Amino acid sequence: MNAFPLSPTQISDILSRLGYFRDLGPATLRNLAQGARQITVRRMESVFNKGDPAEALYVVVSGQVKLYLSQANRSEKVVALVNHGQSFGIASLWLGLPHAAHAMAKSDSHLLLVDRQTLIRQARQDSLLAECLMTDLSQRVMDLMHDLESCTPRSSLQRVSCFLLQHRPESGLGDYDILLTSTKRDIAAKLNLTQETLSRMFQHLSREGAIQVQGRLIRVLDSHKLAEINRLQCPPGEALSE
Amino acid sequence: MNAFPLSPTQISDILSRLGYFRDLGPATLRNLAQGARQITVRRMESVFNKGDPAEALYVVVSGQVKLYLSQANRSEKVVALVNHGQSFGIASLWLGLPHAAHAMAKSDSHLLLVDRQTLIRQARQDSLLAECLMTDLSQRVMDLMHDLESCTPRSSLQRVSCFLLQHRPESGLGDYDILLTSTKRDIAAKLNLTQETLSRMFQHLSREGAIQVQGRLIRVLDSHKLAEINRLQCPPGEALSE
């Protein structure tokens, strides 16, 4: 986790290209950049731990960061996988509370850290920035709700089918592909399953002809059948075998 | 779910007494009141369903509202129990997305509905209101994280002890009481357990001398032992019996 000095101009440049910061005025961007710095984190390195004070907003410039709760069991619950252009740490930052989860780089990453005071001061001045942050927070709430939805059903088959259905493109009703954003182990942890169980469920759905698995690529062949399975909470036994 | 006409003055009065709206200027309050109306909902009546368009911010004036995901099993996952002075529906409102959960009154309730357009327009104008909403959203994110933390551990004993520890008053290290905000059935659903399992876990912790249960009142006698149990993921068997 090394500091990586960049000029404010470079930083404001990076900021302006980052998703929801796009609409901000140049003045705000410049001010934010003043209170920002970039760091690099190596794969598997910790960014912060649960309970650490929240001192900055983290924006992922490159790489991927995993947010997770550790369960003392040595099992962990993955809360989110944060990719390029997304941010994390905003909620605890705004409330001035310690972080509620651990953050760890899944691959070598560049992160932009926007200082707390700077961000809050700017948000008060620029209502456009406040809107950006609200949108981000709202999105996070929705994500967490979806997460709860997909990780709480009793049956593991339901959890998996629910997860697959959530990734259905909003437009079409037909088939679609999902490229897993992380290892199956982490996806399993997100669904509160073991990697073994996830593997078995994928197998089951494959046998049913609902999906097709090729490494990280999941091909959903029959989303209707998937929805059916999800509704019926069909146990992983033979119930739906033809 | 009946409309309940009140004068804008009355409404702005109610608003001003509601937690995070307290700091708002009278002008903003008046404007919000213009776009607000009050409804009454009877116990067990639905307020909105998952998938409904989000048209207003809901503020609980009296009563209690349960937000939950239904699992097709006929089991449900309680996402939140919203009490007097708290709001719900803000995330989907802001994003213009359909509601992500069902809302149902747990007791006869009065709700204040602030119209979407009104709220958004005011939030753009009054940065103080924007801050209120951000604080609310941040709080909701933190709540959801805590929820995930307490409903995802494998062992039900861990889930319960984690829940009890989360309600520890921030100040003291000593004993404390918890008055459950709803039925044990709903608390169980919040922890993703059945009421039966919750009952058994309470019993187990009682036998250990860690807690004492009197109806909805949980007396935590030995939070240290509780933390110990939580760390050790002690299975509900006889492991810790002396």
Place this chain on the structure above:
DNA sequence: CGCGACTTTGAAGTAAATCAATGGGCGTGG
């Protein structure tokens, strides 16, 4: 007092975790 909602208790079945071992993919280095 007696009804309904909530809670507790018991017995049984099962889904998923755990343990353990093999297999595949990929990069490093001989």
Place this chain on the structure above:
DNA sequence: CCACGCCCATTGATTTACTTCAAAGTCGCG
């Protein structure tokens, strides 16, 4: 180019914690 190690994924056998089903018990309240 193959050999080795590492990590990820798969598969099988075993165990058990939790749900489910069923019934009795408690509480509050009209």
